[in-house]
Amino acid sequence: MAVTGIVLVLFLIAHMLGNLKVFTGETSFDHYAHWLRDIGKPLLPGVWFLWILRTALVVAVVAHIVAATVLARRARAARPVKYAHRKKVNGSYAARTMRWGGVIILLFVIYHLLDLTTGTLNPVGNESKPYGNVVADFAPERWYVTLFYTLAILAVGFHLRHGAFSAFRSLGQQTPRGERRARTAALVFAVLLCAGYLVVPFAVLTGLVS
Amino acid sequence: MELFTEGDPIADTKAPAGPVEKRWETRRFEAKLVNPANRRKMTVIVVGTGLAGGSAAATLAEQGYHVKSYCYQDSPRRAHSIAAQGGINAAKNYRNDGDSVHRLFYDTVKGGDFRSRESNVHRLAEVSVNIIDQCVAQGVPFAREYGGLLDTRSFGGAQVQRTFYARGQTGQQLLLGAYQALERQIGLGNVEMNARHEMLELVLVDGKARGIVVRDLVTGEISTEMADAVVLASGGYGNVFYLSTNAKGCNVTATWRAHRKGAYFANPCYTQIHPTCIPVSGDHQSKLTLMSESLRNDGRVWVPKTKGDDRSPRDIGEDERDYYLERIYPSFGNLVPRDIASRAAKNVCDEGRGVGPTKLGVYLDFADAIGRLGRKAIEAKYGNLFEMYERITGEDPYEVPMRIYPAVHYTMGGLWVDYDLQSNIPGLFVIGEANFSDHGANRLGASALMQGLADGYFVLPTTIANYLASGPLEKVDASHPAAVEARTDVEDRVQRLLAVNGDRTVDSFHRELGQIMWEHCGMERSEAGLRKAIDEIRALREQFWQRVKVSGTGEELNQSLEKAGRVADFFELAELMCIDALHREESCGGHFRAEHQTPDGEAQRDDDRFAYVAAWEFTADGEPSVLHKEDLNFEYVHPTQRSYK
Amino acid sequence: MNLTLRIWRQKGPEDKGRMVTYPVDDVSPDMSFLEMLDVLNERLILAGEDPVAFDHDCREGICGMCGLMINGDAHGPQRGTTACQLHMRQFTDGETIDIEPWRASAFPVVKDLVVNRSAFDKIIAAGGYVTAPTGSAPEAHSTPVAKANADAAFESAACIGCGACVAACPNGSGMLFTAAKLTQLSLLPQGQPERYTRVIGMVDAHDEAGFGGCTNAGECTPACPKGIPLNTIGRLNRDYLTATAKGANNTPGS
Numbered sequence A: 001m002a003v004t005g006i007v008l009v010l011f012l013i014a015h016m017l018g019n020l021k022v023f024t025g026e027t028s029f030d031h032y033a034h035w036l037r038d039i040g041k042p043l044l045p046g047v048w049f050l051w052i053l054r055t056a057l058v059v060a061v062v063a064h065i066v067a068a069t070v071l072a073r074r075a076r077a078a079r080p081v082k083y084a085h086r087k088k089v090n091g092s093y094a095a096r097t098m099r100w101g102g103v104i105i106l107l108f109v110i111y112h113l114l115d116l117t118t119g120t121l122n123p124v125g126n127e128s129k130p131y132g133n134v135v136a137d138f139a140p141e142r143w144y145v146t147l148f149y150t151l152a153i154l155a156v157g158f159h160l161r162h163g164a165f166s167a168f169r170s171l172g173q174q175t176p177r178g179e180r181r182a183r184t185a186a187l188v189f190a191v192l193l194c195a196g197y198l199v200v201p202f203a204v205l206t207g208l209v210s
Numbered sequence B: 001m002e003l004f005t006e007g008d009p010i011a012d013t014k015a016p017a018g019p020v021e022k023r024w025e026t027r028r029f030e031a032k033l034v035n036p037a038n039r040r041k042m043t044v045i046v047v048g049t050g051l052a053g054g055s056a057a058a059t060l061a062e063q064g065y066h067v068k069s070y071c072y073q074d075s076p077r078r079a080h081s082i083a084a085q086g087g088i089n090a091a092k093n094y095r096n097d098g099d100s101v102h103r104l105f106y107d108t109v110k111g112g113d114f115r116s117r118e119s120n121v122h123r124l125a126e127v128s129v130n131i132i133d134q135c136v137a138q139g140v141p142f143a144r145e146y147g148g149l150l151d152t153r154s155f156g157g158a159q160v161q162r163t164f165y166a167r168g169q170t171g172q173q174l175l176l177g178a179y180q181a182l183e184r185q186i187g188l189g190n191v192e193m194n195a196r197h198e199m200l201e202l203v204l205v206d207g208k209a210r211g212i213v214v215r216d217l218v219t220g221e222i223s224t225e226m227a228d229a230v231v232l233a234s235g236g237y238g239n240v241f242y243l244s245t246n247a248k249g250c251n252v253t254a255t256w257r258a259h260r261k262g263a264y265f266a267n268p269c270y271t272q273i274h275p276t277c278i279p280v281s282g283d284h285q286s287k288l289t290l291m292s293e294s295l296r297n298d299g300r301v302w303v304p305k306t307k308g309d310d311r312s313p314r315d316i317g318e319d320e321r322d323y324y325l326e327r328i329y330p331s332f333g334n335l336v337p338r339d340i341a342s343r344a345a346k347n348v349c350d351e352g353r354g355v356g357p358t359k360l361g362v363y364l365d366f367a368d369a370i371g372r373l374g375r376k377a378i379e380a381k382y383g384n385l386f387e388m389y390e391r392i393t394g395e396d397p398y399e400v401p402m403r404i405y406p407a408v409h410y411t412m413g414g415l416w417v418d419y420d421l422q423s424n425i426p427g428l429f430v431i432g433e434a435n436f437s438d439h440g441a442n443r444l445g446a447s448a449l450m451q452g453l454a455d456g457y458f459v460l461p462t463t464i465a466n467y468l469a470s471g472p473l474e475k476v477d478a479s480h481p482a483a484v485e486a487r488t489d490v491e492d493r494v495q496r497l498l499a500v501n502g503d504r505t506v507d508s509f510h511r512e513l514g515q516i517m518w519e520h521c522g523m524e525r526s527e528a529g530l531r532k533a534i535d536e537i538r539a540l541r542e543q544f545w546q547r548v549k550v551s552g553t554g555e556e557l558n559q560s561l562e563k564a565g566r567v568a569d570f571f572e573l574a575e576l577m578c579i580d581a582l583h584r585e586e587s588c589g590g591h592f593r594a595e596h597q598t599p600d601g602e603a604q605r606d607d608d609r610f611a612y613v614a615a616w617e618f619t620a621d622g623e624p625s626v627l628h629k630e631d632l633n634f635e636y637v638h639p640t641q642r643s644y645k
Numbered sequence C: 001m002n003l004t005l006r007i008w009r010q011k012g013p014e015d016k017g018r019m020v021t022y023p024v025d026d027v028s029p030d031m032s033f034l035e036m037l038d039v040l041n042e043r044l045i046l047a048g049e050d051p052v053a054f055d056h057d058c059r060e061g062i063c064g065m066c067g068l069m070i071n072g073d074a075h076g077p078q079r080g081t082t083a084c085q086l087h088m089r090q091f092t093d094g095e096t097i098d099i100e101p102w103r104a105s106a107f108p109v110v111k112d113l114v115v116n117r118s119a120f121d122k123i124i125a126a127g128g129y130v131t132a133p134t135g136s137a138p139e140a141h142s143t144p145v146a147k148a149n150a151d152a153a154f155e156s157a158a159c160i161g162c163g164a165c166v167a168a169c170p171n172g173s174g175m176l177f178t179a180a181k182l183t184q185l186s187l188l189p190q191g192q193p194e195r196y197t198r199v200i201g202m203v204d205a206h207d208e209a210g211f212g213g214c215t216n217a218g219e220c221t222p223a224c225p226k227g228i229p230l231n232t233i234g235r236l237n238r239d240y241l242t243a244t245a246k247g248a249n250n251t252p253g254s
């Protein structure tokens, strides 16, 4: 769980940085997107590198989902009869929403791929013009897309807030002071990540980027 | 009809002669051994998984015997030893404060008011040092100094700091140590653990203890278990008083059933009343909670000078308060021994100066200590106890003084055993609080844990071998006539309890029995009171068998049936306790007879007439018991009058 | 005060079981929660009904025998308090209180509110000890223990084995109980030789018993009457990772 989670985290960081290139203007963003495809040349023909990256991601996500499902099914088996009196959460909500949050993220990613990677659902849908795609995506009249992205990213944030802490714990964080640190670190990280992602759509929305 | 008859004296034939400090060594050398190859073929039944039973079962299994272990709780870890708070004594003399095996021996004999056996007590003191080593090796987290060495404190008014402790949970930590050793043996298949099983009968085959009848408390199934020897480690019988600091399930059934099968019951009337417990808050009260004795180190005990003074304690001025312990016992003050502190509290309450809603309570006031040491210091020392007090009473002891009152805490009496811890029934061994052996008429604080572990880890495993080596015993199984008879007896008894189907609950009888005992066989006893009690007990017992209502069936988990069986035995025990108290026309330790006190109200022993152990033999229902006397002679510690003035 | 209780009644392991409502009148605020149940049971018995079966023994918060889910809280609303130490002044007149047994497949219901917690004993039997047969012990002062470690070990050793952590855990995991014992023993010098076989043995026994896996949800510590800290689970994970790295076999004590 922790390991796969962390791979995904790494991707998200890289991905966020990439997205932020939006602010450096159309050419450089497209260039980045293209470069994504081109690195490795001439060693690797065409989009290989990207594909390696993608397979790595897919493996991680699948492994992650599998692990998550195993845990979830074990939990279900461990408590066959539910409590009549549903108890309030004494731990953290982030922790209690891991599973649903995860699923939401998954759905988002699928939509997102069709949108910005394949372009199927994108008004511009020009694979070679990711900048255009993005801008078109978050155009004010398509506010609902922006809304959906926002929700999805918040879900990711929540997921990571507990996820990151949980990863520390799973990997043996063991002192009370360390625990406080781990929790803050996880929170800060989650917030930064959300912010990092959200600026893009909102920049487009507010015409900052066009 | 007279209450009892007197039979021939008995004696402990096992303790070797010679200097007291050599006796245990000699006995260990003389005791026969069982060759390891044969141990595997021998089965020992151990009833009880407390400090005594748990440590014994684990040790016997380690030695290679096949052990069958029983407890009524759902796990061996929950035995009542878990509740012990204060600590455990050992003559390590880590403090270099003049402690020694001989001093612990001396203090215990004196503390027992010269009603215990010198040989046993000396052995206890010798073994005490090994207990600490053993427990530390198991990972018991005793309190430690900054240097990493074990911390000790003085306890129950002892002059030396010989008490080892683990915060306020010493019993829990020691028991978990024994429990873990036991679980290890269970895991290795050497111990067959039967939790939620209650022993309801002892099986004798040609006069030897060969098995027990148990009821599976979950299915209600009654079965017979056979073995080469039976060890009872079933704890104390303080619950005969209904309200006590004992766990709700503590009972006399195991030992009482053995008594009815011929085992002598020794000194049943010796009960210890603990001075610092939380007072009764109403008739719904189901048990009493102990407040560690250590509180008396900083708390001052007082009551108002005038009776019926209902003002809140803070409005009662210094000059209107009576710090009676400090007044009567200037040199020991609030730290006088348990029996004395308890009786003093009773006296002021009898004078009508008691405090609290029930008027059965005295103040334990920390205002001075808080003023002197500061709230922080008190919190550090007693924080958890203060919280517990507030949880139960809803009062904040930092603001208003605690209310405390004495409560039944420990029973020194128990089945009679010799130096080998074997009862007068061959093959029946009794250890821990269940036997009468080491504390005489009064137990010193932190000595019961010591005795339980001494018996279980070190003494029994040695002495039982001597018995088993005399074998092999003929093979017998549950189909043996004696075994079948014992089982049918139990089944009939269960059916009889279910059949009454009257109009009163078991608890209502138990409560009433408890009141009789507390009134007449509690802190102060008198001939008139005891005779009255005996009549009342007999009458109530009659009623019980005509009017008790036990719901449900015997073939299921049935907690009211469990209680009924225990209370039925308590009735019989209660009568014997009163008879024992009545026949002992002296005051000693936990047994205070109003007729026998010094001019200034202290216990007055009568060594010429009563320096003996009273071992009672059961004859038949409604027939007087037979008294056997074991004379006690003191070669090393010479009887003196205790004085704490 | 007057209360309405909704209690889980189940004749035996096979019975389906259901919540049954009982009014209880003039309850004193000074009663403990279990004494309040005693009152109800006395009444049921006289009415010829089956009293509610519930586990309890010491009634002092130390034996760990009692355990009730009260309004969805393990051991009830008051923190750091077992059901037997919970007093009725924590409730208000006219309140309705739901009482259920611990819910976990590793803790099958025996009857009403009584469950079978022997899975915990199995976890201990699988390594929750120091192998030190009687008589083999060295002098107690031969190995000093740093006070900080001794105190921390004690903190975890305070576990009373009540099972509230499992009852409260959304995954039905017994990790806090397991971690408490592991932490105690791995902080003490006496526990070192078996440290890594112990963690494998105990965690395997935990999983075999059918407890869920820990996802660090953090519901257990708030429910724990002894406040066993969450970071003990971190220690367990660390020892477990080291142990798997070392490839320790899972025969504890060997």
Ligand SMILES: Cc1cc2nc3c(=O)[nH]c(=O)nc-3n(C[C@H](O)[C@H](O)[C@H](O)COP(=O)(O)OP(=O)(O)OC[C@H]3O[C@@H](n4cnc5c(N)ncnc54)[C@H](O)[C@@H]3O)c2cc1C
Pocket (backbone or CB within 6 Å): B047, B048, B049, B050, B051, B052, B053, B070, B071, B072, B073, B076, B078, B079, B080, B081, B082, B083, B084, B085, B086, B087, B088, B170, B171, B197, B198, B199, B200, B233, B234, B235, B236, B245, B246, B247, B250, B251, B253, B254, B290, B409, B410, B431, B432, B433, B434, B445, B446, B447, B448, B449, B450, B452
């Ligand atoms: C509140 C409290 C505080 C105490 N504090 C201290 C202290 O600080 N220091 C000290 O030295 N002593 C203390 N004591 C006394 C001490 O705890 C006990 O005397 C001692 O633990 C008794 O241990 P045991 O093994 O003999 O019996 P227990 O620990 O009582 O064990 C009895 C065992 O027998 C089993 N059993 C009983 N009847 C049956 C049956 N019929 N069938 C099957 N199994 C049965 C039970 O299940 C249990 O496992 C305290 C006692 C109390 C009540």
Ligand code: HEM
Pocket (backbone or CB within 6 Å): A001, A002, A003, A005, A006, A008, A009, A012, A061, A064, A065, A068, A069, A071, A098, A099, A101, A102, A103, A105, A106, A156, A159, A160, A162, A163, A164, A166, A167, A168, A170, C215, C216
């Ligand atoms: C795609 C569907 C997803 C599902 C179903 C899912 C589900 C889960 C679940 C159930 C957990 C276990 C909770 C825990 O162990 O604390 C978890 C943990 C975690 N998830 Fe996800 N998640 C998904 C996607 C993601 C993504 C995209 C990321 C990264 C951005 C991620 C990062 C993490 C991290 C870091 C953890 C903590 C691992 C640990 O506990 O050690 N997850 N996830």
Ligand code: HEM
Pocket (backbone or CB within 6 Å): A012, A015, A019, A033, A034, A036, A050, A053, A054, A057, A105, A109, A112, A113, A116, A117, A130, A134, A149, A152, A153, A156, A197, A198, A200, A201
């Ligand atoms: C507003 C926020 C986001 C923007 C603007 C954005 C933008 C993009 C763009 C432009 C691409 C196409 C890159 C290319 O094909 O060259 C892409 C791919 C991708 N994004 Fe995002 N993204 C955002 C948020 C997310 C989030 C939150 C996740 C995961 C939880 C995510 C996961 C992915 C994945 C998996 C790909 C496919 C990468 C690949 O082609 O291998 N994105 N994103």
Ligand code: SF4
Pocket (backbone or CB within 6 Å): C158, C159, C160, C161, C162, C163, C164, C165, C166, C176, C177, C180, C223, C224, C225, C226, C227, C228
């Ligand atoms: S960890 Fe806490 S809740 Fe869990 S069993 Fe131990 S004491 Fe009970």
Ligand code: F3S
Pocket (backbone or CB within 6 Å): C168, C169, C170, C171, C172, C173, C174, C175, C176, C213, C214, C215, C216, C217, C218, C219, C220, C221, C230, C233
């Ligand atoms: S609640 Fe459960 S998930 Fe882990 S942290 Fe506690 S065991």
Ligand code: FES
Pocket (backbone or CB within 6 Å): C055, C056, C057, C058, C059, C060, C061, C062, C063, C064, C065, C066, C067, C082, C083, C084, C085
């Ligand atoms: S009954 Fe012992 S802890 Fe509650």
